[in-house]
Amino acid sequence: MARSGTKGIGIETVTIKSIRDYISSNGNTSLNQLFTDREREQCLQSPKAMQTFAGVMAAKEAFLKACPVLRCGGNRWGDMEIFYNKFGSPEIELSGKFLENSKKNGIDQVHLSISHSDLSAMAFVVVA
Numbered sequence: 001m002a003r004s005g006t007k008g009i010g011i012e013t014v015t016i017k018s019i020r021d022y023i024s025s026n027g028n029t030s031l032n033q034l035f036t037d038r039e040r041e042q043c044l045q046s047p048k049a050m051q052t053f054a055g056v057m058a059a060k061e062a063f064l065k066a067c068p069v070l071r072c073g074g075n076r077w078g079d080m081e082i083f084y085n086k087f088g089s090p091e092i093e094l095s096g097k098f099l100e101n102s103k104k105n106g107i108d109q110v111h112l113s114i115s116h117s118d119l120s121a122m123a124f125v126v127v128a
Contacts (some may be wrong), residue, residue, distance in 0.1 A: 005128040010065030013122045014054040036081045054121035055114040056082045061124040063092055070101050090114045
């Protein structure tokens with residue numbers, strides 16, 4: 001059997017209610033801890049901000065599931081950024097320790113898909 005270039009996959013679902021409740025309870029502190037400036041800006045500009053926040057959170061969690069080796073080693077949430085490119089497709093941009101540890105572990109590509117409903121957001125990540 002030929003080996004594929006896939007190093008890991010991850011999937012995560014986040015309910016809109018859980019994000020709404022978390023942000024309501026913790027205010028801007030929670031937004032600043034979990035989301036980068038660009039993530040907050042993109043989410044708040046969306047007509048469905050809570051769904052977008054949930055999608056970004058799901059994407060971060062799915063990425064960590066796809067790359068369990070990256071869960072340690074001084075990584076910061078802000079060093080993993082989810083953004084939408086000019087075509088509206090979600091992407092993950094790594095910096096800091098996430099980028100350094102990804103390179104050390106031979107992670108060259110990250111593929112991301114995010115889907116939303118009125119109740120939840122789901123993200124699927126494949127790393128190669």
